[in-house]
Amino acid sequence: MLSALCIRRPVMTILVMASFVIAGIFGYKQLPVAAVPRVDFPTIQVTAQLPGASPETMAASVASILERQFSTIAGVTSMTSTSALGNTSIVLQFDLNRNIDGAALDVQSAISTALRRLPAELPTPPSFRKVNPADFPVMFMALKSSQARLSDVDAFANRAILPRISTLPGVAQVLIFGSQKYAVRVRADLDQLAVRGLTLQELLNAVVNANSTKPVGAIADRRQNSILDATGPINKAADYMPVIVTWQNGAPVRISDVATAIDSVENDKVASWLDGTRAIILAVYRQPDANTVEVVDRVKAMLPAIQSELPSGVDIQLLADRSVPIRHAIEDVELTLALAGLLVIIAIYFFLRSARATLIPAIALPISVIGTFAGMYACGHSIDNISLLALTLAVGFVVDDAIVMLENIVRHIEAGEKPMEAAFRGSKEVGFTIISMTLSLVAVFIPVLFMGGVVGRMFNEFGLVISFAILISGVVSLTLTPMLCSRLLKPIDHHEEHNFLLRSFEWSFNKLSAGYGWALERTVALPRTVLVVTLGTFVLTAYLFQRGSPESRDPDGEETRPGEGPGAQTTFAQKLYAHSLGLALLALFLLSFILHWINSARHAAEKATEKGLPDPGLIRHLGDPQLWFESFQNWQSEFLSTAVLVVLGIFLRERLSPESKAVGEPNSKTGA
Numbered sequence: 001m002l003s004a005l006c007i008r009r010p011v012m013t014i015l016v017m018a019s020f021v022i023a024g025i026f027g028y029k030q031l032p033v034a035a036v037p038r039v040d041f042p043t044i045q046v047t048a049q050l051p052g053a054s055p056e057t058m059a060a061s062v063a064s065i066l067e068r069q070f071s072t073i074a075g076v077t078s079m080t081s082t083s084a085l086g087n088t089s090i091v092l093q094f095d096l097n098r099n100i101d102g103a104a105l106d107v108q109s110a111i112s113t114a115l116r117r118l119p120a121e122l123p124t125p126p127s128f129r130k131v132n133p134a135d136f137p138v139m140f141m142a143l144k145s146s147q148a149r150l151s152d153v154d155a156f157a158n159r160a161i162l163p164r165i166s167t168l169p170g171v172a173q174v175l176i177f178g179s180q181k182y183a184v185r186v187r188a189d190l191d192q193l194a195v196r197g198l199t200l201q202e203l204l205n206a207v208v209n210a211n212s213t214k215p216v217g218a219i220a221d222r223r224q225n226s227i228l229d230a231t232g233p234i235n236k237a238a239d240y241m242p243v244i245v246t247w248q249n250g251a252p253v254r255i256s257d258v259a260t261a262i263d264s265v266e267n268d269k270v271a272s273w274l275d276g277t278r279a280i281i282l283a284v285y286r287q288p289d290a291n292t293v294e295v296v297d298r299v300k301a302m303l304p305a306i307q308s309e310l311p312s313g314v315d316i317q318l319l320a321d322r323s324v325p326i327r328h329a330i331e332d333v334e335l336t337l338a339l340a341g342l343l344v345i346i347a348i349y350f351f352l353r354s355a356r357a358t359l360i361p362a363i364a365l366p367i368s369v370i371g372t373f374a375g376m377y378a379c380g381h382s383i384d385n386i387s388l389l390a391l392t393l394a395v396g397f398v399v400d401d402a403i404v405m406l407e408n409i410v411r412h413i414e415a416g417e418k419p420m421e422a423a424f425r426g427s428k429e430v431g432f433t434i435i436s437m438t439l440s441l442v443a444v445f446i447p448v449l450f451m452g453g454v455v456g457r458m459f460n461e462f463g464l465v466i467s468f469a470i471l472i473s474g475v476v477s478l479t480l481t482p483m484l485c486s487r488l489l490k491p492i493d494h495h496e497e498h499n500f501l502l503r504s505f506e507w508s509f510n511k512l513s514a515g516y517g518w519a520l521e522r523t524v525a526l527p528r529t530v531l532v533v534t535l536g537t538f539v540l541t542a543y544l545f546q547r548g549s550p551e552s553r554d555p556d557g558e559e560t561r562p563g564e565g566p567g568a569q570t571t572f573a574q575k576l577y578a579h580s581l582g583l584a585l586l587a588l589f590l591l592s593f594i595l596h597w598i599n600s601a602r603h604a605a606e607k608a609t610e611k612g613l614p615d616p617g618l619i620r621h622l623g624d625p626q627l628w629f630e631s632f633q634n635w636q637s638e639f640l641s642t643a644v645l646v647v648l649g650i651f652l653r654e655r656l657s658p659e660s661k662a663v664g665e666p667n668s669k670t671g672a
Contacts, residue, residue, distance in 0.1 A: 003427035006479040007420070013483045017367055020472065024370035027377030032291040034382045035326050037461040039454060040132055040288065042094035044107050046070075048126035050119060051086045058083040061119050066090055066126065069114040073106045085269070091131075096457065100130055137175075137283035138292050139299055140319035142272075144279035147313030151182035151265055154280055156314070161282065161306055168298045170290030177281040178272025184237045185264040192258040196248060203259060206245040210234055237261040274317070281319070289380075296323040333388035340395040341365055348403065350505045353498055357410060360484045361402040367480070368398040368473040375468035381461050390462045394469035397441055401434045401477035409485045416491075423486035431478060438474030442467045 006013040048062050063081045067090065070079060075098040081090040094103050111126050118126075143153050143161075154176065162174045188203055211233045219226045234240055240261035244252040255261060272281050286295045300318075307316060344365065349358040369391055381387055408430045412422035448463035450456075498506070523530055 001431075003431055003478050003482045004424060006483045007423050007427070007486050010483050010487065013479050017476065017480050020367055020371035020374070020476075023374035024372065027373040027375075028370070028383075030377055031373065032289060032382040033293045033326060033330060034384045035292075035322070035329065036384050037386050037458055038288060038382060039457045040100070041454075042075075042096065042098045042100045042103055043131050044092045044094075044100075044104060044128050045131045046090040046092065046107065046111065046126055046128040048088045048118075048122065049086060049124065050088075050122055053086050055083045055085060058086070058088045062122075062126075063088045063090060065114050065117050066111070069110040070107070073103070073110060075103065096453070104128070104130060132288065135285065135288070136322065137320075138286045138322045139284040139296055141282040141284070142274045142279045142317045142319050143282065143314060144274050144277050144317075145311075145314040146277065148311055150180035150278055150280060151263075152311070153314055154180040154265075155182060156311060157280060157282065160309060164302065164306070165282075165284060165299060168295070168302070170287050170295040170298065172285045172287045172290075175283045175285070177283055178270055178279070179267070180265045180271075180280055181267075182235075183264055183266040184234070184240060184261055186240060186255065186259050186261050188259045196253055196258065198245065198253070198258060203245055203255070206243055206255065207240070210240065210243045237263045274319070292326055293323045296321055329385055330383065330388065333385060333392065337369075337388060337392045337395065340392055341369075344395055344399055348399070350502065352406075352410070353502050353506075354489075356488045356490065357406060360406055360481055360488060361399045363484065364402040364473065364476045364481055365395065365399055367476055368469055369395070371472040372465060372469045375472075376461075376465060379461075379464055381465065384461075386458065386462050387465045390465035391469060394466045394473075397466070397470050398473035398476075401437060401473050402481045404430055404434060404437070405477050405481045406485060409482065410489070413489060413491060418491070419489045420486045422489075423482045426485075427478070427482035434474060434477050438470055441470045 046066060048058075048066065050058060050062060053061075059081070063083050066088075067079060067081060070076065070090065070092055073092070075095045076092055077095055078093045079090065080093075081088065083089075092103075092107065094100070107128050111128065115125055143157055145153050157176060158181075162176070165171060165174050186203070186207055188200060193199065193203065216228045218228060234243075238261070241254065241256040243255045245255060245258060246253050272279050274281075284295070284299055286292055303316070303318075310316060345358060345362045348361050349355070352358055372391060372394070376382075376387060405427060409419075409422050409426035412426050413419055417425070445463040445467050448459055449467070451459060
């Protein structure tokens with residue numbers, strides 16, 4: 001019904017196919033490019049800071065309290081905490097089906113509940129952010145200088161580079177690794193503090209008060225009001241030295257008397273090097289739905305402007321670019337996809353021997369592939385190795401339906417029907433067949449669509465992409481293919497002379513068909529042998545599968561056999577016994593066949609003598625190929641069935657007997 005309508009309405013059919021192509025091109029341009037499909041792990045990172053606290057203190061007074069509170073949240077699959085000097089980081093990973101926004105609300109509630117039990121000295125409450133552990137930086141850049149201080153380079157990066165890159169489309173955030181943020185360190189002289197009877201807390205209070213930015217009030221008189229401001233933060237170590245800690249005996253005790261202030265960085269335990277020189281590293285992260293290649297290109301386009309503004313002696317270098325392997329991988333897969341399509345079209349041409357007939361599946365193939373991009377865009381997929389692998393494999397599937405339709409229509413044309421009549425009749429005959437083929441192929445990938453876990457999330461895109469391609473190819477085969485057959489195909493001239501290439505292929509194919517026919521006749525003549533070989537194949541497959549299973553290997557990955565294992569020694573007698581059964585059966589096979597061969601030659605010589613024909617001798621009979629075939633036929637009927645049954649019995653006895661289990665399995669009590 002649908003095929004007949006499309007044959008009668010060629011313009012409508014062309015417009016429908018054009019809509020597939022336009023939608024596919026639009027989807028292709030909008031699809032992000034990545035190495036693998038996007039798999040979002042519902043993960044939240046909680047960070048708490050208590051300057052000066054040791055890792056043990058952070059773990060006992062901060063991390064443990066938060067962990068106990070987070071353990072009450074539903075859906076938490078793993079919780080990992082890391083405590084360092086003045087910092088604690090807790091990573092919460094939730095079930096893959098858990099909504100990340102709902103989990104964030106639960107984490108916020110847990111932090112609010114735990115605040116009252118946390119140390120009061122925390123400068124700020126614990127903070128959290130959503131993270132994706134599977135997301136890696138798309139780009140690394142390094143800033144280094146042989147003249148300027150790293151703290152100045154760090155300040156320039158935070159002031160001039162990070163804000164500009166962060167505002168680019170597709171950029172999620174820019175982090176600094178090996179940060180060297182400027183800070184002043186005050187090193188106390190404990191001996192001088194003890195002599196003056198001062199404590200570290202008093203020294204700390206003096207430093208804090210010197211950096212106060214709080215309003216201190218106002219002075220009012222009859223003429224004016226004066227607002228008093230604090231001195232504000234001190235930005236140099238030298239300015240801390242005259243700060244007064246306390247007064248003793250009418251004289252000030254300054255920081256220079258009990259401590260030393262030096263210019264330094266906030267965390268001097270973190271550092272980065274590039275080619276033996278200290279540097280800071282900038283890591284650029286992309287947004288989850290952003291195109292990796294486009295993000296990297298935008299950052300690279302901004303680098304010349306950033307370099308022109310760098311301070312004297314500061315250099316910026318590109319360390320790593322994740323778009324390079326992605327570009328190479330995508331280009332390789334795209335080339336493989338194009339070659340696969342080309343080879344399929346060439347194979348169709350050799351079999352159909354008509355350029356017009358080959359053009360029809362050659363048109364259906366790109367329409368099916370391009371239309372798949374529209375489905376990928378609708379499902380939020382990306383162009384990556386998995387999706388392109390699915391498209392490459394789908395090339396062989398998408399032409400099947402078109403070839404079935406084309407072959408059936410060509411068959412009617414070869415019978416003498418006109419192309420239009422053949423298109424109507426041929427499409428009506430195989431329409432239901434194409435629908436069943438398409439649905440059965442899609443059904444094969446249904447289990448992939450419903451796989452769970454991280455692997456299921458990864459290969460869900462594979463199943464959907466290849467299903468889209470197959471469904472679109474089914475629609476194309478029922479609509480465009482019969483319409484093109486009715487317009488492009490011509491009555492076949494059976495006396496047409498083909499070119500040398502097609503004649504050579506036809507000659508080779510005829511030889512191959514003749515060889516297959518000969519082998520098929522011999523196979524049908526030996527039904528018992530075929531059944532025995534099939535049964536033996538199943539038995540051998542089961543044996544090899546069991547031999548290669550994880551249970552047959554020791555913890556180090558080495559293969560173990562009955563009688564072998566840790567602490568066991570394989571003697572020459574055991575090896576000989578292991579191979580003796582196979583050698584004995586092989587010798588029995590050869591001996592039995594030779595006896596049948598000689599016996600058949602003797603019978604052939606006796607028949608020749610009875611008919612009065614000249615006897616060529618036993619040796620000539622032994623060299624007769626027909627005699628070989630008769631000997632093999634008689635031999636297999638008497639020996640093969642019994643031999644395979646014997647082997648099967650020995651195999652089952654060795655595998656199922658309690659003795660073999662006792663020898664092959666380690667003693668659990670002893671191992672414990």
